[in-house]
Amino acid sequence: MSFMINKYYTVEEAKQKLEYYCSYQERCHEEVLQKLKGLNMIPEAIDVIMNHLIENNYLNExxxxxxxxxxxxxxxxxxxxxxxxxxxxxxxxxxxxxxxxAEIDPDEYQAAFDALADKIWKSTAGADSAAKKRKVADYLLRKGFESNLVYDKINSLCR
The missing domain is CATH 1.10.10 (Arc Repressor Mutant, subunit A)
Structure with missing residues (x-):
């Protein structure tokens, strides 16, 4: 017979736990909210703890x-x-x-994109250039680069 024992936390215990959780790594409000719900905190306690974390700069979106x-x-x-x-x-x-x-420098972004595209182009095997173009384009688009950048780069790599 197996059953789960739920541990309940006081507001102070939960505050301490969440202060550590937020100081270990930057967190968004949604992650902290899910963590508090996982600790079985009631909505009123969640509000108190979230306010505490924001006021004391543990949580900053x-x-x-x-x-x-x-x-x-x-x-x-x-x-x-x-x-x-x-x-x-x-x-x-x-x-x-x-x-x-604004944290991403446009010149650095372009240089990083070019370097990544060149690296992928060289490492991608493709018998015909159409298949290779598609594979490289799909990869760069999945990485989240803008389509105009991707297709311009692929066209320049083909030449």
Missing amino acids: ERFARSFARGRYRIKNWGRIRITNELKARGISKYNIIAAM
């Missing part, structure tokens, strides 16, 4: 968005479209998405 955009761009080589869509999926406001996109 603009800081999260900027950090998220920098990390996904530099570490995972994501393009602007994918970063924007991921931020929207996390419920980030348009204002904060615009602030996050």
